[in-house]
Amino acid sequence: MSYLRVIERLEDMLRMALEIINEQAALLAQHGIETDSHKLEEAEQKFREDMETWC
Numbered sequence: 001m002s003y004l005r006v007i008e009r010l011e012d013m014l015r016m017a018l019e020i021i022n023e024q025a026a027l028l029a030q031h032g033i034e035t036d037s038h039k040l041e042e043a044e045q046k047f048r049e050d051m052e053t054w055c
Helices: 003-030 039-054
Strands: none
Touching: 003 039
């Protein structure tokens, strides 16, 4: 397996984890429990911006 394929699989796993976290945050919010919402999305966006300038 190439390094690129490993990275793609890890990215897929991280996306799945983010979806689960978002679902859990929504459930917590329904019960009035605050979370640090959107921090992961902000970090992902920053990473993509950094990669665009790097490549």
